[in-house]
Amino acid sequence: MGLFQETARSEGGGQDQVAICGFCFGGGVAVRYAQLQPQFVKACGVFYGKPISEGAEGLPPVYAVFGGKDSQFPPEMVDDFEVLLKASAVPSEFRRYPGMGHAFVRDVAAVREEGSEAKDAWEGWLSFCRSSPQ
Numbered sequence: 001m002g003l004f005q006e007t008a009r010s011e012g013g014g015q016d017q018v019a020i021c022g023f024c025f026g027g028g029v030a031v032r033y034a035q036l037q038p039q040f041v042k043a044c045g046v047f048y049g050k051p052i053s054e055g056a057e058g059l060p061p062v063y064a065v066f067g068g069k070d071s072q073f074p075p076e077m078v079d080d081f082e083v084l085l086k087a088s089a090v091p092s093e094f095r096r097y098p099g100m101g102h103a104f105v106r107d108v109a110a111v112r113e114e115g116s117e118a119k120d121a122w123e124g125w126l127s128f129c130r131s132s133p134q
Contacts, residue, residue, distance in 0.1 A: 019132065021046070021125060022046065032052065041060045042060060044060055044062045044063070048070055048073060053084065061090070061132050067099075069099065070100070075096075091132075093124070095120070
């Protein structure tokens with residue numbers, strides 16, 4: 001068992017799985033970790049990270065957040081990611097924010113701002129984690 005799994009077990013109350021998420025580069029890393037080690041991941045959050053384009057079978061539930069004005073990950077790329085997950089029967093929730101660019105969930109102040117897209121995206125992730133199977 002690796003360090004990640006040992007930490008999940010000891011710090012997570014004996015759980016063998018954890019929810020992971022990442023932002024930008026970290027979002028891409030999170031979904032790729034979930035792809036390679038799905039047995040250790042309860043849920044995966046991708047906040048405007050590089051989507052996978054193949055090998056989605058067996059992924060844990062995926063929560064994805066993208067801005068419609070994100071030039072790094074245009075809507076067509078996000079569409080392809082969503083289609084891949086649906087075709088692979090991966091439970092997922094996609095939240096798209098048409099007026100937002102890249103990295104809009106950028107700090108605690110943005111997440112705390114009432115009515116902000118960042119607050120909606122973050123609270124959605126927390127809700128997604130709570131509703132994912134144990």
